[in-house]
Amino acid sequence: MNKSAALIPMLFLVSSLATAESAMFRGDPQHTGVYEGAGVAKLTGVKWSFHTNGAVISSPAVVGGAVYFGSTDHNLCAVDAASGKLEWKFKTQSRVTSSPAVANGMIYFESYDGNLYALDATSGKEKWRFRTGGERRYAGKHLHGFQPATETMPDIFDVYLSSPAVVAGTVYFGSGDGNVYALEAQGGKLFATGDVVHASPAVSDGMVFVGSWDSYFYALDASTGKQKWRFKTGDDPEIHNQVGIQSSAAVSDGMVDFGCRDSN
Numbered sequence: 001m002n003k004s005a006a007l008i009p010m011l012f013l014v015s016s017l018a019t020a021e022s023a024m025f026r027g028d029p030q031h032t033g034v035y036e037g038a039g040v041a042k043l044t045g046v047k048w049s050f051h052t053n054g055a056v057i058s059s060p061a062v063v064g065g066a067v068y069f070g071s072t073d074h075n076l077c078a079v080d081a082a083s084g085k086l087e088w089k090f091k092t093q094s095r096v097t098s099s100p101a102v103a104n105g106m107i108y109f110e111s112y113d114g115n116l117y118a119l120d121a122t123s124g125k126e127k128w129r130f131r132t133g134g135e136r137r138y139a140g141k142h143l144h145g146f147q148p149a150t151e152t153m154p155d156i157f158d159v160y161l162s163s164p165a166v167v168a169g170t171v172y173f174g175s176g177d178g179n180v181y182a183l184e185a186q187g188g189k190l191f192a193t194g195d196v197v198h199a200s201p202a203v204s205d206g207m208v209f210v211g212s213w214d215s216y217f218y219a220l221d222a223s224t225g226k227q228k229w230r231f232k233t234g235d236d237p238e239i240h241n242q243v244g245i246q247s248s249a250a251v252s253d254g255m256v257d258f259g260c261r262d263s264n
Contacts, residue, residue, distance in 0.1 A: 023061035024101035025163035029203040031250040048084030052077065057159055058109075059099040063121065068107055070096025076109055076117070078124055088124035092117065094135075099163035099200070101171070108164040108171050110135075116164065116173060116183065133177030135161065138196040138213040138244060158213075158246065163200040167222070172201045172208055180210055180218070182225060190225035193218065200248040202256070209256050211245025217258060234262030 026033045054072030061068045066087060067079045072095035078087040094112035101108045106127065107119045114134040118127045137154040146153065162174035171183045172190070174197030182190040194214030201210040207228065208220040217231040235243050247259040 021063065022101075022103040022166070023063050024103070024165055025059060025099040025200050025248070026250065029165040029167045030252065031165075031200070031202045031248055032252055033250065050077070050079050050084050050086070054095065057097040059163070061100050061102045061107075063102045066121070068100045068102060068121070070098060070100065070109060070111075072097065074111070076100060076107070076119070076124075078121075090117070090119055090124045090126065096161075097159055098161035098173075101164040101166045103166040104169075108166060108173075110161045110164070110173060110175075112161065114176075116171070116181070118171075130181070130183055132175040132181065133179065135176035136196065137176070138198070140243070144242075158196070158198060160198050160246075162198050162210075163248075165201055165203045167203045170222070172203055172222070174199060174201060174210055174212075178212070178214075180208065180220065180225075182208075182222070191218070191220050191227065195244070199245055199258075202249040202251045204251040204256075209249045209251060209258075211247070211249065211258055211260070213244035213246070215243050215245065215260075215262075217245055217249070217260075219256075233260040234264060 027035050052071035052073050056071050058070035065081050067081050070076050074092050074094055075089040076096055077089045080087055092111035092113050096111050098110035102121055105121050107121050110116050112135045114132050116130045137158040139152050139154045141152050142149040143155050164171050164173040174180050176196045178193050178195055179189050180191045180197055193212035196213040199211045201208050206222045208222050211217045215233050219228040242261045245260050249256050249258040
């Protein structure tokens with residue numbers, strides 16, 4: 001592995017996010033990518049770097065002077081935002097490519113071992129975990145034109161896991177078992193799609209918006225999990241099987257935007 005893949009420069013993130021009390025993928029449950037605080041006016045080089053034993057695919061969350069991120073070395077790490085010194089790390093049984101959500105002193109993230117973990121943000125101690133039906137990559141025939149065309153194979157570009165969104169004490173996330181989950185004190189399955197869900201759900205105005213590898217985009221009631229509507233994206237089964245929704249939605253001004261592998 002290229003060592004540079006496991007180095008994570010943090011200068012620009014620290015400046016804009018360190019004062020936040022909560023953080024999650026793309027900044028908020030709507031995934032608007034809008035952050036409080038001023039950005040860095042001029043980048044002058046890497047302030048520090050932290051080396052893991054795997055690739056850092058997870059996006060960092062910066063809260064209370066700490067940087068939280070996952071690595072394919074199976075760990076969720078907490079690093080001091082000012083110095084880059086390791087504060088603690090928590091080891092799972094597989095790679096962590098989910099971006100953590102931090103809220104109310106807790107960290108929530110998924111691992112390829114099939115668990116969603118809830119950790120104490122200060123100590124890194126596990127508070128609880130929720131076992132899904134298990135993780136897997138999206139699989140199909142003739143993906144990207146690979147031969148043999150009749151063989152079902154996992155998609156090598158399905159590298160991310162769904163990143164949790166935390167709203168009003170509820171944690172929303174998708175899973176490779178095809179379900180979208182909403183976890184509270186008791187936990188529970190929210191909604192079943194037709195295939196792997198590795199997109200990160202966006203939550204806005206009592207609705208959950210998420211795409212699935214089954215090529216449908218879903219709008220769900222955030223309280224009950226009932227489907228409000230769904231949108232069918234395009235198909236490309238004949239050429240390179242470019243189907244399904246890998247990207248995560250963003251919600252703003254009454255509109256929901258997302259990308260699809262049908263090139264739209």
